[in-house]
Every structure is written in C-alpha cells, then in structure tokens.
Amino acid sequence: MANLMPKRRLENIGLGITGFCVALVALVVVTLIFMVAQQGLTTFFVDGLNPIDFFFGQNWIPEQERYGALPMIVGSFAVTLLSTAFALPVAIGSAIFVVEVAPSFGRRIFQPFIELLVGIPSVVYGVLGLYVINSLIKAIFGDAAPTGAGILSGSLVLAIMILPTITTLSMDALRAVPNQYREGSYALGCTRWQTTWHVVLKSALPSLMTAVILGMTRAFGETLAVQMVIGGVERSMPMGLLDPASTLTAALTAGLSNAVSGSVYYHALWSLGMILLAMSLVFILIIHLIGRKGAKANG
Amino acid sequence: MTDATTPQATPAEGSLLTTRDVTVTYDLTHEALHKTSLTFEKGQVTALIGPSGCGKSTFLRCLNLMNREIPRCSIGGEIFYHGHDINTPKENLFELRKSIGMVFQQPTPFRKSIRENILFAPKKHGRVKSREEEDELVETSLKQAALWDEVKDKLKQSAHALSGGQQQRLCIARTLAMKPDVVLFDEPCSALDPISTFAIEETIRDIASTGICEIIVTHNMEQATRVSDRTAFFYVGDMVETGTTQQIFRDPHDQRLIDYLTGRFG
Amino acid sequence: MASEKNGRSVALDAHVRRIDSQDKVATGVLTVIVGLVMLLVVAIIAYILVRGAGRALTPGFLTNPYNDEAVPGILYQLWDSFYMLLVTLIISVPISLGAAIFLVEYAPDNWVTSAAKTAIETLSSLPSIVVGMFGSLFFVVTLGWGISILAGACALTMFNIPILVRTIQQALEDVPRSQRDAALAMGLTRWETTINVLLPAAMPAIVTGIVLSAGRVFGEAAALIFTAGSAPARLNFASVNFLSPTNPFNIFRPACSLAVYIWRLTSEPTAGSTEIVWGTATVLLACVLLFNVLARLLGKLLSRRLTAE
Numbered sequence: 030m031a032n033l034m035p036k037r038r039l040e041n042i043g044l045g046i047t048g049f050c051v052a053l054v055a056l057v058v059v060t061l062i063f064m065v066a067q068q069g070l071t072t073f074f075v076d077g078l079n080p081i082d083f084f085f086g087q088n089w090i091p092e093q094e095r096y097g098a099l100p101m102i103v104g105s106f107a108v109t110l111l112s113t114a115f116a117l118p119v120a121i122g123s124a125i126f127v128v129e130v131a132p133s134f135g136r137r138i139f140q141p142f143i144e145l146l147v148g149i150p151s152v153v154y155g156v157l158g159l160y161v162i163n164s165l166i167k168a169i170f171g172d173a174a175p176t177g178a179g180i181l182s183g184s185l186v187l188a189i190m191i192l193p194t195i196t197t198l199s200m201d202a203l204r205a206v207p208n209q210y211r212e213g214s215y216a217l218g219c220t221r222w223q224t225t226w227h228v229v230l231k232s233a234l235p236s237l238m239t240a241v242i243l244g245m246t247r248a249f250g251e252t253l254a255v256q257m258v259i260g261g262v263e264r265s266m267p268m269g270l271l272d273p274a275s276t277l278t279a280a281l282t283a284g285l286s287n288a289v290s291g292s293v294y295y296h297a298l299w300s301l302g303m304i305l306l307a308m309s310l311v312f313i314l315i316i317h318l319i320g321r322k323g324a325k326a327n328g
Numbered sequence: 329m330t331d332a333t334t335p336q337a338t339p340a341e342g343s344l345l346t347t348r349d350v351t352v353t354y355d356l357t358h359e360a361l362h363k364t365s366l367t368f369e370k371g372q373v374t375a376l377i378g379p380s381g382c383g384k385s386t387f388l389r390c391l392n393l394m395n396r397e398i399p400r401c402s403i404g405g406e407i408f409y410h411g412h413d414i415n416t417p418k419e420n421l422f423e424l425r426k427s428i429g430m431v432f433q434q435p436t437p438f439r440k441s442i443r444e445n446i447l448f449a450p451k452k453h454g455r456v457k458s459r460e461e462e463d464e465l466v467e468t469s470l471k472q473a474a475l476w477d478e479v480k481d482k483l484k485q486s487a488h489a490l491s492g493g494q495q496q497r498l499c500i501a502r503t504l505a506m507k508p509d510v511v512l513f514d515e516p517c518s519a520l521d522p523i524s525t526f527a528i529e530e531t532i533r534d535i536a537s538t539g540i541c542e543i544i545v546t547h548n549m550e551q552a553t554r555v556s557d558r559t560a561f562f563y564v565g566d567m568v569e570t571g572t573t574q575q576i577f578r579d580p581h582d583q584r585l586i587d588y589l590t591g592r593f594g
Numbered sequence: 595m596a597s598e599k600n601g602r603s604v605a606l607d608a609h610v611r612r613i614d615s616q617d618k619v620a621t622g623v624l625t626v627i628v629g630l631v632m633l634l635v636v637a638i639i640a641y642i643l644v645r646g647a648g649r650a651l652t653p654g655f656l657t658n659p660y661n662d663e664a665v666p667g668i669l670y671q672l673w674d675s676f677y678m679l680l681v682t683l684i685i686s687v688p689i690s691l692g693a694a695i696f697l698v699e700y701a702p703d704n705w706v707t708s709a710a711k712t713a714i715e716t717l718s719s720l721p722s723i724v725v726g727m728f729g730s731l732f733f734v735v736t737l738g739w740g741i742s743i744l745a746g747a748c749a750l751t752m753f754n755i756p757i758l759v760r761t762i763q764q765a766l767e768d769v770p771r772s773q774r775d776a777a778l779a780m781g782l783t784r785w786e787t788t789i790n791v792l793l794p795a796a797m798p799a800i801v802t803g804i805v806l807s808a809g810r811v812f813g814e815a816a817a818l819i820f821t822a823g824s825a826p827a828r829l830n831f832a833s834v835n836f837l838s839p840t841n842p843f844n845i846f847r848p849a850c851s852l853a854v855y856i857w858r859l860t861s862e863p864t865a866g867s868t869e870i871v872w873g874t875a876t877v878l879l880a881c882v883l884l885f886n887v888l889a890r891l892l893g894k895l896l897s898r899r900l901t902a903e
Contacts, residue, residue, distance in 0.1 A: 036420070036422035036423075036782075037420065038783055039783050040709060040783040040784060040785055042785070043695075043700070043783065043784060043788070044696075044700050044785075046692055047693065047695045047700055048696055048697035048700070049692065050688070050689045050690075050691075050692025050693040050696060050699065051693045051696045051697065051710045052710075053689060054689065054710070054713060054759075055709065055712060055713040055714075057717075057752060058713040058714075058716055058717055060711070060728075061720075061724075061725075061728045061732075061752075062716075062734065063726075064728060064731060065724065068731070076825030084601075088628070102713055107791070118627075118633060119627055119630075119722075121605075122623070122624050122627040122628070123624075123627055123628045123631050124795070125624055126624035126627065126628045127628065130621060130624060130625075139628065139632070142632055142635050143631070143635065144886070145635055145639065145886065146635055146638070146844070147814075147880045147884070148810070148885070148886050149638070149810050149813070149879060149882065150812070150813020150814065150815070150878055150879075150882060151813070151814075151815070151816070152813065152815050152854075152856045152857050152875070152878075153813065153853075153855045153856070153878060153879055154640060154714065155644065155856075155857070155860065156642075156856060156860065156871055156872070156875045157638065157641070159860055160872075161641070170617050187633070189638070192631070196631075202364070205600055207836070210654055220613050220614065221617055221621070222616055222617040222620040222621070222627070223491075223613060223616075223617070225620075236681070237677065240812040243719075244888040244902040246695075246719045249721070249722070249831050250719070250720065250721025250722070250723075251721070252721060252722055252723040252816035253815050253816050253853075253857055257857070257860055257861075278721055278816075280725045281723050281724075281727060282816065282819065285727060285730065285819075285820055285825075286819070287679070293699045296819050298727075299727070302723075302724050302727050305721050305723070305724050306720065306724055306757060308718070309720055309721065309724075310716065312719055313715055313716060313719055394775065394778070394779060399703045400703060405744055421781070422781040422782070422783060423781065424781070425778070425779055425780060425781035426780075426781040428778035429780070430776075432772055432775060432776060432779075433690070433772075434770075434772050436770075436772040436773055436775070436776035438773065438776075438790075438791050438795075439794055439795050439900055440775070441793075448780075448790065449777075449780040449781065449782060451783065452782055452786050452790075471829070502780070503780070506780060506781070522607060569760070
C-alpha cells in the first residue's frame with residue numbers, strides 16, 4: 030500500500046461499493062415485482078377480463094379468448110400437496126435415522142448422497158419422468174392412463190426433487206436440538222424412539238415446518254420437470270390424478286413462446302406469473318411467521 | 329445523556345486516560361455499566377476485577393471504543409485521552425486504536441506468517457517504508473513480547489503452528505508493533521496454562537517499565553496482585569472501589585469487595 | 595434390567611417390553627426408509643448415466659454440431675453452456691460478494707437492511723420461469739439486448755445471487771468473531787479487515803460455494819428459454835468478427851444450453867431425438883457431478899494450503 034487513503038474515506042468507499050451491490054439486487058427485485066404486477070394487472074384493468082372469470086374459470090382456451098386459470102391453479106396446488114405428502118414421511122424418516130440413530134453415517138455417507146439429488150438439473154428429472162415414470166404409470170394403470178402423463182406422475186417427479194430439500198433441512202433442524210434434551214430424556218429411562226418422538230421432534234417442530242414449506246415452495250415453482258411430464262392440458266379441469274393436466278409454471282412455459290407481446294393472451298400469461306409471484310411471497314410470509322412463533326416459544 | 333457532568337469539567341492534569349461517568353447501555357434498556365470514573369497513568373498497570381457479568385470487560389471495551397462495533401450499544405459519559413474527549417461521534421476510531429492497543433481472551437493470530445502478523449497493521453497504516461524498517465520492527469516487537477528467541481528462525485511459518493501461549497505473546501507483540509501508549513488486556517491468560525501465564529505476566533511488567541499504560545481485566549485475584557499497581561473492583565455494573573493494589577487486597581472498605589475477596593461469591 | 599427385580603409388577607415389565615419393541619420396530623422402519631432412499635439415488639444416477647452412455651460415448655457426439663448428418667452432436671450447446679456459465683459467474687460473483695460483505699459487515703440495524711434481506715429471500719424463492727419471464731421483458735425488450743447470452747446470463751445471475759449471497763454470508767460469519775475484533779482493534783477499517791483477514795480465512799468455503807452454484811446454473815433451463823433462446827446456434831469458431839451472430843464469444847447472440855436443448859428436443863421430438871436427449875442428459879449430469887466433485891476437492895485443497903502456509 031504505497032499511497033494510503035485516509036481510513037474514513039476507505040471505510041466509506043467499502044460501504045459504498047458493498048451497499049451498491051445490495052441496492053442493485055434490491056432494485057432488480059423491486060423492478061421484477063413491479064413489472065409482473067403491471068403486466069399481470071393489465072389483463073383486468075386494460076383488457077377488461079373479469080378477475081372472477083379468470084380465477085374461477087374452468088377453461089383456458091386462448092383461441093376462443095377464454096382465460097380461466099382454475100385448471101392450472103388446481104394443478105399447481107395438487108402437485109404441490111401430493112408431492113409433499115409423498116416426500117414428507119421419507120424425508121423426516123431419513124433425517125431421524127441419520128441424526129438420531131447413525132450420525133456419523135449420516136454426515137459422511139448419507140449427506141453427500143442426498144446432495145447429489147439436489148445437483149441433478151430439473152430437465153434431467155423431466156427426461157426421467159417423461160420416459161420412465163410415465164411409462165410405469167401407463168403400464169400399471171393401463172387404459173386409465175393412456176399417456177401416463179398427469180398429476181400423479183408430476184407429483185412423483187416433484188417428490189423426488191423436493192426430497193433432498195426437506196431431508197437436509199430436517200437434518201439441520203434435528204441437529205440443532207441441544208443434546209441436553211436427549212440426555213435428560215435418556216436419564217429418565219426413555220427409549221431412543223420415545224426420546225425422538227416426544228422430545229426431539231417436538232422441539233424441532235418449527236424448523237421442520239420451515240423445511241416442509243421450503244420444499245413446497247420448490248414444488249410450486251418447479252417448471253420444466255413438471256411441464257415435461259404432466260401432459261400440458263389447460264383446456265379443462267383435470268378429472269383425476271391420471272388425467273393429463275397442467276400447472277401455472279407449465280402453462281407459462283408452453284404459452285410464452287406463442288403469445289404475441291401486448292395481446293390479451295400475453296397479459297393473461299403474466300397474470301399467471303403474478304399468481305406464482307404472490308404464492309412465493311405467501312410462502313416467505315409463512316416461513317417468517319413460523320420463525321417468529323418459534324423464537325417466541327423458545328423465549 | 330441527561331445525567332452527564334457539566335462540560336467545563338476538565339480531566340486531571342497530566343493523566344493519560346480518564347473516564348468520567350461512563351455508562352454503557354445494550355439494546356437501549358439494559359444498562360451494563362453505570363457511571364464509572366477512573367484514571368489511568370503512564371507506566372502503570374491497572375487490574376479490573378469482579379465477578380463475571382460485573383461490567384469490567386464492558387468498561388475495557390469502552391476505552392478503545394470497541395463497543396461501537398456492537399449494534400445497539402451506546403456509551404454515555406466522557407473518556408478523556410490525552411486531554412480530549414474521545415467519546416464523540418466525530419472521533420476517528422482508526423487513529424485512536426493505533427495508539428490504544430488491545431489483546432483478547434483467545435489468542436487471535438491471523439492466518440498469515442508470524443512476520444506478516446506483526447507487519448499487517450503497520451503496513452496498512454503506512455508505518456513501515458522499507459525492508460530494513462520491517463525487519464527491525466518485527467525483531468523489536470517480538471523481543472518486547474519475549475518471543476524472539478523462540479521464533480526467530482521461523483518467521484515465515486504460519487502463526488497458527490505456534491502453541492497457545494506463543495500465539496498470545498505474538499498477539500501482544502503485534503499490538504506493541506503499533507507503538508501504542510495504552511494496551512488493554514481482556515483476560516489474556518484465561519485460555520492458557522500456568523507456565524504461559526507466568527511468561528505473559530512477566531511481559532506485562534516489562535512493558536509497563538517502558539512507560540506504557542496497561543489495563544488488564546482478570547478474574548484471577550492472584551494475577552491482579554502479581555501484575556498490577558492499581559486495582560478497581562466492579563460489581564453488577566458499578567465500579568465499587570478503587571485504589572492501589574496493596575490497599576484493595578489488604579485493606580478493602582466496601583462490604584461487597586470484602587465478600588468477594590473472602591470468596592463469598594464470584 | 596427390569597425383569598431381574600422380583601418386586602416389580604407384571605404391568606411394568608410388560609410396559610418395558612412394549613416400549614423396547616416399539617423402539618426396535620421404529621429403528622427398523624427408519625433403516626428401511628434410508629436404505630430405499632440411497633437405493634433410489636443410486637438407481638436414478640446409474641439409470642441416466644447408463645441409458646445415455648452409448649450415445650454420449652459415440653465418437654463425434656461431443657465434437658460435432660447439432661446438424662451433422664451422420665452423428666448429430668452437441669458441440670455448440672456444450673460451448674454455449676460453459677460460456678454462459680462463465681458470463682454468469684463474472685456478473686454474479688462480484689455482486690454477491692459485495693452484497694454478502696455488506697450484510698455481514700456494514701448492514702446498519704434498520705429497515706433498509708431488513709428490506710434488502712427480504713428482497714434477496716424473495717429472489718431465492720421465485721420460480722425460475724418467473725425470472726425467465728421477467729428477463730424476456732426487462733433484459734430482452736426494455737434494455738434492448740434482444741434474445742442473447744447477456745440476457746440469459748443476467749437471468750441466471752438473478753437465480754444464482756441468492757444462493758451465492760447465502761453461502762458467502764455463511765462463510766464470512768463462520769470466521770471467528772475474535773479475528774474481526776482483533777483487526778478492528780488495531781485501527782483497521784472493516785473494509786481492510788474483510789479483504790485481508792476474513793476473506794482469506796473464508797476462501798475455501800466461498801470457492802466451494804461458487805463451484806456448487808455453478809453446477810446449479812449449468813443445469814438451469816427455464817430461465818433461459820425466453821432470454822437466451824432455445825434454437826440451437828450456428829457457431830463458427832474461426833470467426834473473428836465479435837459482432838457476428840456466429841461468433842462464439844459474441845454476448846449479444848442467441849444461445850442454446852445443454853439443458854434447454856434437452857427441453858426443446860422433448861417438446862418437439864423428431865426421429866432419433868430420444869437417443870440424443872438421453873445422450874445429452876448423460877453429458878449434462880456428468881458435468882454437474884464433476885462440478886460437485888471439483889467443489890469438494892478445491893475446498894479441501896484450499897483449506898489445507900491455508901493451514902499449512
């Protein structure tokens with residue numbers, strides 16, 4: 030350091046540079062929210078679509094100017110809930126095993142293993158779903174699932190994708206439970222299972238809930254893997270788990286390349302994006318609420 | 329602060345560091361230190377003693393304004409250093425900390441070589457110009473901290489390879505390399521074995537003889553009697569009694585100090 | 595131990611037996627679950643690698659353009675993937691570093707900071723198609739970059755920043771507080787402390803984090819379809835005109851990554867495309883796994899060098 034700057038100026042420069050980076054990120058996020066809202070609301074305020082028809086309409090047929098988003102909304106929630114239901118017991122079960130029963134196995138072998146699943150790109154899951162899971166569903170259900178595409182196969186693919194998210198976060202949650210709690214319980218003569226069930230899981234509950242919500246966030250927003258396996262049918266409501274259906278993300282992916290910028294269809298797609306954005310904000314809000322409640326419960 | 333003393337009050341003439349009614353508040357409500365006034369002189373070692381949580385470390389961290397680094401921590405009162413109040417928003421923390429050094433509880437060598445640990449701050453402050461100056465600074469600082477003989481052949485090695493006691497003495501050497509006139513010690517020996525502790529106490533006495541003012545927080549009363557000239561006793565955020573170390577330990581006045589010295593608590 | 599005592603009631607013995615067997619059953623069930631999960635991971639990865647290996651190892655698959663008559667390859671897509679990753683990292687690493695340093699070191703304790711944290715959190719939970727959609731309007735149209743590598747890299751940056759900020763923040767926070775205090779107590783600025791003390795100590799974790807995030811970026815497709823395009827680019831590696839749409843280095847030309855190529859082939863299948871899809875998927879997965887291994891190796895190597903120094 031040949032030429033020395035006065036320390037205060039150096040500090041202000043540091044503050045300026047790093048503050049700029051944060052401000053830039055914040056600005057981009059604000060721009061994104063603003064643009065999505067602006068484009069998405071155009072549908073209702075400029076193009077004159079009735080919001081009730083949009084949110085509760087059961088048919089999405091752009092050629093006939095019918096924009097009912099309910100099939101996609103139902104599809105998104107169905108795959109999210111179903112995949113969480115599939116992944117949850119497995120994720121929590123494995124987390125309990127590797128934290129409570131075999132910690133060193135968990136750290137050295139299981140964790141790197143499950144992290145491999147996180148690394149697999151979502152298109153690769155999509156390929157796997159398209160060529161393997163859909164064929165399996167077709168083989169199992171026969172004529173009830175002519176293509177194999179549908180909510181069930183979408184949920185299965187998603188379940189595999191969110192499994193590592195929920196598992197690793199649950200592992201962190203269980204590891205964060207202080208060891209004294211366990212020792213206290215063992216000292217009272219409780220078995221490992223009793224300790225886990227009554228003491229560890231109970232005190233880790235808020236963090237476990239956060240893990241599940243984060244898994245659901247991922248499932249709700251997952252795009253290509255679902256789009257490739259679910260069948261992409263937005264015209265009408267899905268009648269069953271084996272019916273080809275669609276989700277908000279899938280409809281966006283499929284529609285955005287066909288929609289002419291500025292058209293009603295284009296704006297309606299942005300309205301779908303607005304629903305996605307709103308839902309991810311809701312998920313964040315839930316996580317914050319859980320966090321605050323957990324902090325209060327722990328004093 | 330509403331209860332600060334009137335501004336025309338001036339510190340005792342000639343004293344290096346004087347605090348007047350220093351009060352520290354965390355989170356706006358929790359008062360960790362209440363109206364503490366103390367004076368520190370050149371070449372003098374002052375020990376701050378008291379049970380844990382009594383505010384002695386909090387007080388120490390006011391003297392170089394380290395408490396400013398803690399969010400929602402406010403320091404009230406006046407701290408006179410060389411005759412002017414440093415507890416103002418305008419005070420240049422960086423200049424101040426060049427001349428008031430600090431040694432922490434845990435040894436904190438950086439992930440650099442022994443040599444670079446010593447030269448790091450002087451270089452950043454533009455204190456050393458040439459290779460010769462660097463060599464000389466490294467040697468004198470290490471000698472002052474009584475570490476030179478042990479490390480002179482491995483100055484290029486990582487400081488993390490040293491033993492705990494050596495690391496702590498390196499931290500003292502690093503602080504001395506800044507040529508401070510005040511050095512603050514925050515329980516410097518609590519993580520060390522008895523032999524290293526003895527070496528560090530020796531070093532502290534040696535440094536004092538060069539005219540540096542030293543203030544040491546310790547929970548070890550024997551250590552206070554061994555190294556300090558003056559002692560101040562803290563209890564639940566108050567500075568209860570201060571005097572020469574002899575007086576504090578032989579002839580304590582305050583009942584709380586007597587209880588503490590006789591082992592009723594702490 | 596309960597059954598040895600004579601005075602114990604039969605009911606207590608039964609209870610102890612019951613909770614013991616409950617414990618054993620639970621452990622057994624958990625073991626089976628974990629076994630199945632590991633089996634699933636192995637099966638998925640092995641299936642993809644084996645299914646596409648034949649095509650991926652065919653001579654020419656990695657080195658031919660997509661429109662080759664004999665062996666259609668993925669050379670352009672490979673190039674585009676790596677090039678777009680590079681551009682993304684060049685944009686996202688400095689911004690994430692700055693943002694993380696701000697949040698760890700400077701962030702004042704007020705609403706501005708918490709708003710910034712919420713913004714980053716929002717970014718991390720956004721579906722990637724929403725990012726892609728935003729990019730297709732903001733970067734492509736509003737900023738006028740067109741469907742281009744730059745627009746794609748910016749979309750990927752939005753996707754990458756929250757991941758990077760979090761890992762760097764964590765890495766910086768993991769450096770012992772005492773290191774920071776020691777440097778500040780010597781009259782150094784937070785800036786000098788961060789650059790000279792904290793960053794070197796946190797470097798292994800930061801590098802690991804960057805390489806891991808690179809793996810995620812490499813496989814991302816949804817954010818790219820409408821920003822960088824999905825039509826395979828025609829590249830001319832001999833081109834020296836940096837504004838030409840066939841120049842591989844031109845950041846204003848459309849590009850198609852491996853992941854997007856897979857998506858395109860499955861949504862518009864042609865004769866023989868299934869084999870290409872599996873081959874590409876194998877290559878993509880292999881790259882991502884390599885990033886994973888590389889991240890761990892680099893992290894270990896760096897931390898060993900740091901401690902040995």
